[in-house]
Amino acid sequence: MDYKEYKVQDFLGDEYFVSWVIDEDPAATQFWEKWLSANPEKRLEVERAKELIKSVNYKYTDKLTDTEYSQIFERLLRADEAAASPSGNRYKRLAYGIAAAIALLIVALIGYQETYEPVEELAIQQVEVSTELGQRKTIKLPDGSIVKLNIGSSLEFPERFEMATRTVKLTGEGYFDVAEDKSKPFIIQSGGLFTEVLGTSFNLCAYPELDSITVSVVTGRVKISNESGVHQVLSPADMGIYSRQTQSILKTKYDEDILAWYSGILIIENKPLPEVFSQLERWYGVEFEIADGVNLEGTYSGRYQNKSLELILEGISTTSHINYSIDNKKIRIYE
Template structure:
């Protein structure tokens, strides 16, 4: 008999739906099985009686009586079949089916941010215009996620299962630490900035190790990897809702504001983009930011249009 046929007969037997002919086949199989595996099934006679009693109590109803000898044979068969890798359940048990691993995809629009907690306890702060792909649970010898955009990771420590972030051509590997990854598609650089712990950043061409207040930058055009010390507070301003500009051209300022607030800017005079801005904004409304800019640059004006567009008019007079 095949494995499925044997399992089917055993289930019928335990459910009380087996026919006489099928029961005869099963008993013949039991006899052959016992003759080959009699040794080692039970530790002793006491063990044999205890198993038989447990099976009788768990499976047989009050209206059904089966001889002790038959239950001993059933117990032996179950023990042997379990050793051979068969899985049998009594009618009072429920089969536990392991749920498949599901890939979760979380995306933020421009102007949105999102806090996530992964299955291992890792905390993630997802910046605007970003996508994180991760499983509903981590299995195997690695915790693997994929990032497009920017996110700050506070990774739960697990020395036996490294946490790996795929971001384009760069793979960041940690055991338990906190760091920032910036990998927006429209940027030709992928930057990893470490807050705590130690991080390995690798591409096909090279790899570097980063410690707190260090930033690794991979250039997607030259395929080169560099490392430098940075002010981690400034690098993580976005996480706290702070925007800081230090002598930055207005064109670059507007690009940042587009991502931060989910709007788009139109320059009436392209030369206005060369104006330089130095300012900090701590969780301010967009209208407050715009008033600050036109106050500092007297020749500029702005106008809110439809579809989240803002028109910048005039020119810098500084």
Template sequence: MKYEQYNTIDFIKDEYFIRWVKDPDEQSEKFWKMWIAKHPEKREEVMHARNMIADLGYKHDPKLSEHDYLEMFEGILKKSRQKSVKKPPLNAPVLSRALKVAAVVILALGSVFTLMKLKPEGKPPTITTVFVSKKSPVGQKIITWLDDGTKVHLNAGSDIRYAEKFSDSLRLIHLRGEAYFEVTRDTSRPFVVKTGKVKTTVLGTAFNVKAYPDENKIDVAVAEGKVKVENESSLTTTFQHTITQNQMASFDISNQLATKQEFDPNEVFAWTKGIIHFNGADINEIITTLERWYGVTFVVNRPLNLDKDFTITYENKPLTEILKGLSFAFDFRFEINDKIVTLN
């Protein structure tokens, strides 16, 4: 039977699914995140099964009987049902089948499930939020998936931070640098990206946020759908813009002013396709971009013309070839030693 036809109990029975929950590796993480992204209608069942398995621990104990296994698993099922208020309770026949399935799977793996210690009745359990960080170092770009199926392209020198499990009402991401988000639609849980003083809120869309800490501007550009861009209410001047496809909101950090304008998608989203695009850039902007893109550090030993505007596109070009062209335009000589680029 294909995974598309699985229900919660089927996922609990599946050995590959269990190994992903209890002992994930790079391959299983990539597979299940991509699978959920392609089948968002199965997300609730997958997460329900995952949470049930996660509430159990593997510990070999041959003294426990099948009856013990069933009693322990029944407790977890009850706990899980209390958490999943949107799903109707399991009837007796279904519960019985689930318990038998669980026992067979556990015994086949040579392990048992042991219950987690619960707080005394009447006292709410302590909930600790576990945060996940994803970083794309300079010289690299990565693609990652969130547990809701959202796909994130991280540009060089960028990172995101978010709760391992989103809440029932919000999907919050903290970003430093630049990222392109392909958001899985979920009207009950808005997707919010925070970048310092600016907050971007969406339900389901594709958009780009550029907010490097060493730059004085934050840009939010929409590829499809609609987003709301606003700054923190604590600032002296507040703004709120709703932008749609091929519109961009730009926030100047120094004067706290925001503008809204049209943009060229081929320029703004070029980096997601391995393309560097400069449009009227000066040499400082070019150097900063090349440092992030290729993971190098520039040492400039001579004054360069800061007034010269440079407009060009490079597609998957080696750094040496780019520097040859720039050296003619800006009249410098260059030397590359390991990760140091010296301009003379």
């Protein structure tokens, strides 16, 4: 092989040259350094070839999360121990089998006797926090995660997160700021959708009366999956839409307005008056009563941050020429 005739491309095609650049093996380094001092005019070509080799990399990379890593590793260690135990010892295994069967039987019998007694006492207590219409609550979970519940929603979670995952159940809408704990994935179950995260913030809207459940990610990564395991990974600005009907999951981008409720911003966007009223009913937890003969044609738009209902009603009454009266939680609309 005559290296003197080598051009950049030839160096690159030479497997020994390439593995020298990559492995920096001392013996090879010595060879190339010696060769270069004998052929100094080749130094430029060599440098260029080296530069290119050192610059090649995978464009997309990924790795196991810590949880995934330990899950697989634990399984392997168990399999390894099982394989290591003397497999020829059939009697021992038979004995274990019988012992296990007896144990099961005893457990079954005890379980049968105890069905009359509250079994929950043994389990970790579940806590349920819910909000009425017109009400929002901020909840701090045992792991330090913070959930802001929107109106008419509820969150169910264990008193302590002692299982392998931090699993909670949401009905309605909530903004989650999940404390990071890589060893314990945080999973939210809502309808048929499972939202799994390690530590991030996002909005999850799962009102039972809506056809779809949406997950809008603010920071971090969120994995959502349906009951058959079909999943999507969402990054910031991504929104996952789950259809209750088809169980399909769609990925798109969300409009910032989705998160407005979190900052107490009420957005009414060019809505017909009856819809505006039902939106206000939910937002403020009130009830509207429309007098006969009131003309409810026309639409209304507005954006309000932490404003009173009165202020909004004032706006509507001037633009739509209607009157209102407030009696505690009852709003009467008349001509």
